[in-house]
Amino acid sequence: MIEFRNIKKSFNDKTVLHGIDGVFRSGRTNLIIGTSGTGKSVLLKCMVGLLEPDEGEVLFNGRDFTHATRNVRREIRRDIGMLFQGSALFDSKNVEQNVMFPLDILTDMSKEDKLERANFVLQRVGLENINKKMPSEISGGMKKRVGIARAIVNNSKYLFCDEPNSGLDPMTAILIDNLIKEITEEFDITTVVVTHDMNSVMEIGDDIIYMYQGQKLWEGNSQNILSTRVPELQEFIYSNKLVQALRDEQQNNKI
Amino acid sequence: MHGIGNYFIFLGNLFIKREAFRTYVKQILDECIKVGIGSLVIVGIVSTFIGAVTCVQTAFNLVSPLIPRYVISLVVRDMTLLELAPTITAIVFAGKVGSNIAGELGTMKISEQVDALEVMGINSVSFLALPKIIACLMMYPLLVILAGFLAITGGYVAGTLTGVITPQDYIYGIRADFQEFNVIFALIKSFVFAFLIASISSYKGYFTKGGALEVGQSSTSAVTNSCIAILVADYLLAQLLL
Ligand SMILES: Nc1ncnc2c1ncn2[C@@H]1O[C@H](COP(=O)(O)OP(=O)(O)OP(=O)(O)O)[C@@H](O)[C@H]1O
Ligand SMILES: [Mg+2]
Numbered sequence: 001m002i003e004f005r006n007i008k009k010s011f012n013d014k015t016v017l018h019g020i021d022g023v024f025r026s027g028r029t030n031l032i033i034g035t036s037g038t039g040k041s042v043l044l045k046c047m048v049g050l051l052e053p054d055e056g057e058v059l060f061n062g063r064d065f066t067h068a069t070r071n072v073r074r075e076i077r078r079d080i081g082m083l084f085q086g087s088a089l090f091d092s093k094n095v096e097q098n099v100m101f102p103l104d105i106l107t108d109m110s111k112e113d114k115l116e117r118a119n120f121v122l123q124r125v126g127l128e129n130i131n132k133k134m135p136s137e138i139s140g141g142m143k144k145r146v147g148i149a150r151a152i153v154n155n156s157k158y159l160f161c162d163e164p165n166s167g168l169d170p171m172t173a174i175l176i177d178n179l180i181k182e183i184t185e186e187f188d189i190t191t192v193v194v195t196h197d198m199n200s201v202m203e204i205g206d207d208i209i210y211m212y213q214g215q216k217l218w219e220g221n222s223q224n225i226l227s228t229r230v231p232e233l234q235e236f237i238y239s240n241k242l243v244q245a246l247r248d249e250q251q252n253n254k255i
Numbered sequence: 256m257h258g259i260g261n262y263f264i265f266l267g268n269l270f271i272k273r274e275a276f277r278t279y280v281k282q283i284l285d286e287c288i289k290v291g292i293g294s295l296v297i298v299g300i301v302s303t304f305i306g307a308v309t310c311v312q313t314a315f316n317l318v319s320p321l322i323p324r325y326v327i328s329l330v331v332r333d334m335t336l337l338e339l340a341p342t343i344t345a346i347v348f349a350g351k352v353g354s355n356i357a358g359e360l361g362t363m364k365i366s367e368q369v370d371a372l373e374v375m376g377i378n379s380v381s382f383l384a385l386p387k388i389i390a391c392l393m394m395y396p397l398l399v400i401l402a403g404f405l406a407i408t409g410g411y412v413a414g415t416l417t418g419v420i421t422p423q424d425y426i427y428g429i430r431a432d433f434q435e436f437n438v439i440f441a442l443i444k445s446f447v448f449a450f451l452i453a454s455i456s457s458y459k460g461y462f463t464k465g466g467a468l469e470v471g472q473s474s475t476s477a478v479t480n481s482c483i484a485i486l487v488a489d490y491l492l493a494q495l496l497l
Contacts, residue, residue: 048374077376088367102375105278160374 001025002158002190006056007046009039016042018214019056026157026190029181029204033195034211035236040194041162043211047192048080048160049073060158078106081151083161083180087143089135095122095146096131102154121149125179141172145179152183159184159191165200173197177204198240201225210236226250265380265458269388273381279389286390291397294351298398299405301347305339306331306406307413314419324420328428331410336437340403342489345448348395349481353456356387357477360460361470369461384457388450395449396442403441444492451484 002024009017016039024030032040045051047058049065057066060076068076081102089098099118103109109117122128125145130138138146144164151159164180165173181204184191195201201208205222210233218230226247228234238244273279313330360383363369372379407429414420420428459477463469 050370050373074376077374080374082371082374084367084371086366088371090368090371091362091366105274105375105377 001061002047002192003059003062004047004056005059007043007053007058008055009042009046009051009053016214017046017053020211020214020216022209022216022219024190024192024207027185027188028206029184029191029193031193031195031201031205031208032211033201033208033236035196038211039214040196040211044160044162044192044194048082049077078154079157081154081156081159083144083147083151083159083164085162085166087135087140087147089143089146089150091135094132094134095127095138098135098146099149099153102150106154117153118149121153122146124152124183125149141168141176144168144176148176148179148183152187152189155187157189159189161191161193163194163196165195165197170199174199174203180204198237198243202243202246261462262455262458265384265461266454268378268380269385269454270381271378273378273385278382279386282386283389283393286386287394289355290352290387290390291394293355294348294394294398295401297347297351298344298402302340302344302402302405303409305343306335306409309334309339309406310410310414311417311419314414314417323424325424325428325431327414327420328407328410328425329431331414332407332429332433333437335403335406335410336441338489339406340399341441341444341448342485344399344402345395345445345452345485346482348398348448349452349456349478349485352391353452353477353481354474356453356456357460357463357474358470360384360457361463361473364461364463365466365470380461384454384461387457388453391449391453392446395452396445399441399445440492440496443496444489447488447492448485451488452481455481455484 003022005021006019007017007021008015008019020043032043034040042051046053053066057064059065060079063072063076065073065076089095090101093101096115096118099122100114103114103117107114119131122131125148127142127145127149130142135143135146148159148164159180161180165176168176177200180191180193183189193200193204202222205225208218208220208222208225209216210218210230212232218228218233220228225233225237226243228237238247310327310331313327314324317324317327360369363383369379369383372382411422411425414425415422456477459473459480463473
């Protein structure tokens with residue numbers, strides 16, 4: 001479980017986050033949605049400690065991460081996996097080495113155990129026989145899968161994904177979304193996904209936070225999001241023709 | 256000034272809370288191969304020709320028949336040890352290795368690979384920069400020794416082929432009035448320059464912001480800043496130690 005309270009963040013004199021609270025539960029895919037530039041990525045970075053919030057705190061299973069000492073942070077970070085927007089695979093390492101890297105650094109496992117674990121997660125994300133390929137030799141969708149494998153290889157309890165399906169075709173995007181959801185449920189991970197893709201929202205949104213200009217305007221799930229009364233959220237949702245059609249169909253059914 | 260302050264903070268970060276040493280061993284060896292073997296050809300060519308040119312030009316300037324010919328090779332030797340081998344090679348090294356380091360770290364920075372390391376709880380500054388700095392400290396003095404040897408050899412070949420000096424005079428000259436401290440001085444300089452090049456280039460690469468364009472800019476400024484630092488350090492060391 002991840003709790004965050006009153007997260008505030010400014011750059012120079014520009015306030016990006018105006019105090020955001022929320023709770024993300026384990027075994028569920030938690031979505032942060034909103035238009036471009038509302039501070040979704042900044043919020044995610046504040047949670048994993050890539051940015052320091054000016055105020056507020058983030059708690060992982062009740063332990064304060066934001067004000068923790070270096071060693072406690074290190075301990076909590078062992079349980080955090082992150083999938084980056086551009087996958088962020090290490091260019092100089094092949095697929096297998098990329099996936100094994102967290103184990104090399106964070107554990108004392110033997111080489112065979114590490115290899116076995118890496119092969120297990122690679123298989124889990126649907127990748128086989130590309131162990132020796134370099135990141136530059138595989139497609140964007142495969143890179144995302146390798147990124148997911150690397151994020152969960154050390155039995156992470158928390159998985160953060162920043163726009164996991166940006167730059168992918170709609171079919172691959174749905175495959176990646178579903179993979180994230182399956183893994184979340186299978187390994188009881190607390191997953192946080194930043195997205196502005198309405199397909200993902202409807203497909204995998206267990207719990208959803210809608211952000212608007214650095215504030216949380218709405219909270220709910222994929223069942224009740226379409227019936228929202230928040231005008232900003234309505235605008236966000238129905239900018240997508242497909243969702244418009246879905247709403248019209250629902251309304252027709254009611255009549 | 257602000258940049259210099261940040262540079263020292265960066266240096267401090269290299270050593271606090273680094274990973275266990277074993278994680279660095281393989282990386283250091285890889286970097287040594289990249290840095291050392293990769294620079295052999297360019298350093299070899301540059302130093303051989305500089306030795307040859309120094310020999311021919313010194314001969315051209317020594318017109319007085321009162322000065323013995325062996326002074327030519329004595330001048331080649333001292334200039335090589337004091338200045339040409341450590342300093343000119345450093346400029347070449349900054350262009351080759353410095354730009355490479357800044358480019359690599361800059362690319363890792365903008366493609367979020369550095370963030371990926373940080374999320375895993377790794378001190379990315381020391382994890383990325385320390386192996387490069389250690390590898391440069393290990394390999395650069397060796398390159399300077401090679402450069403010194405090749406420069407003196409280059410002078411010998413050019414001098415004897417053009418007939419400005421006989422082989423006997425050349426050999427006599429490079430042994431005449433030899434001061435061992437000059438070799439030690441060259442090595443001290445090479446350690447200092449290696450550290451400056453590797454750390455400044457890492458610093459410039461690590462703080463790249465933006466995209467591919469900025470990576471190129473970081474590379475360029477890594478080379479220019481390294482060159483300036485080398486020349487300043489060269490002057491200071493000469494004042495202090497000679
Ligand atoms: N390191 C930074 N320094 C200064 N300003 C920043 C920094 N990072 C983000 N910002 C600003 O914070 C605001 C929110 O950015 P953020 O990246 O969180 O948006 P986002 O919601 O993730 O948008 P997108 O969907 O386009 O990724 C932007 O206006 C951006 O300019
Ligand atoms: Mg973003």
